[in-house]
Amino acid sequence: MENIIVGITGASGVVYGQRLLQALSNKPYSIHLIVSEAAVKVMESELNLSLNLNDFDINKFIDRKTHCVTYHHISDIAASISSGKLKTKAMIIAPCSMNTLCSIANGIASNLIQRAASVTLKEGRKLIVVPRETPLTPIHLEGMLKLSKAQACILPAMPGYYLHPTTIDDQIDFVVGKILDHIGIEYLPYTKKGYGEWDYLSSELMIK
Ligand SMILES: Cc1cc2nc3c(=O)[nH]c(=O)nc-3n(C[C@H](O)[C@H](O)[C@H](O)COP(=O)(O)O)c2cc1C
Structure with missing residues (x-):
């Protein structure tokens, strides 16, 4: 099965990450999930879900049973997805905070979401970033431009x-x-x- 990495960060709209995992949970892919500390706080505030990074209950998060999701702790910098050796189809960060977006854009790889994104880019694989912030500063915009130039897809959470x-x-x-x-x-x-x-x-x- 092909691997897809999903990162959920602490921007508003963690429901996008939740719905994405629900959609992928009945597809024939091996999903690798990473959640940031701030995302857990937003899950509590927006979805009324109390979750724990050290023992993340994926079934509770997506409200259904799934066996195709492997959870990786954000500090586990030695996880399989931290290396280009593991072939992946794509990585999606939804929602993506400005903190994570600007970190990746500036080559910072100090947690597993940032490292996996950096690997996805260096291996020439598909990185989809779903930013959520408003208004945007030139710093945010420059971060998006840098990522776009590095072949990432910037797909803002902007429903039509x-x-x-x-x-x-x-x-x-x-x-x-x-x-x-x-x-x-x-x-x-x-x-x-x-x-x-x-x-x-x-x-x-x-x-x-
Ligand atoms: C309820 C809540 C909503 C937030 N919404 C956003 C947001 O929409 N966009 C954003 O960039 N940061 C938002 N933040 C701030 C980030 O969580 C914060 O910058 C954090 O350091 C991001 O860390 P991460 O990138 O590791 O997830 C929000 C924080 C909270 C608690």
């Missing part, structure tokens, strides 16, 4: 409104669908609504 989402779930599915679309994985809640097939000019035709 051209298909008239009616629930928060619709908006989360839009972002998660976009992420998976970029690595060629179908996500039915996204494709069923016609995202990706129609541009916003055609969207009027899709709404009945």
